[in-house]
Amino acid sequence: MAGKGEETGTGGRWLASLFERLKTAVERATDMICSEEPETLDEAEKLARRAGVIARAAKLVDAIRPRVEAEDSEEDGMGGRIYDPEEDERLRRELAANCDRIEAIIESKRDRQAGGGHPETGGPQGPGEPSPDRTG
Structure with a gap:
């Protein structure tokens, strides 16, 4: 039995081949009906119906x-994305800063709770923490 990767690759090649063949067939049919000059109303109606069929097929x-x-872009493992080392490093620094900030908030809350304080009692808030709503 073939593995999933093999099936996907074969299916992708088959779909790409099918797409090209169908696209060519639609283009040939379009060329054929565009070259026709209907002489009667019946011929014009038939031509219009054929054009509608071709338009639906093209869609x-x-x-x-x-x-x-999508299958072509998945072959490179990046899914069509461009790797930018500078952007990657910027995102890593931003993520690390956010993690540090969240850890500081959590630690601050733990310290207050261990000391008997609770954020809802109006104790001092840590950096980046919203003040409790006292209107309530």
Whole structure:
């Protein structure tokens, strides 16, 4: 039995191949009906119906495009994202600063609770903590 990775790869290639074939078929059909010159009302109605069928087919074929593009971008393991080391480092620093701030808030609350204080009693708040609502 094939692994999931193998099935996905084969399915992606199959879908991409199918997309290209259907796209070509829709383009050929469009070229054919665009070159026709109806001479009677019946021929014009038939041409309009064929154009509607081709338009619906084109819409369905175009709906496949995002899946094909998504599978292509997943092959590189990045999902189409661009790796920027500077942005990565900035995000790491920001995350570390936020974690430090949250740890300080938690530690401050633990210290107050251990000392008998409670945030709702109006004791001093730690850095970044909102003051308790006293209107209530």
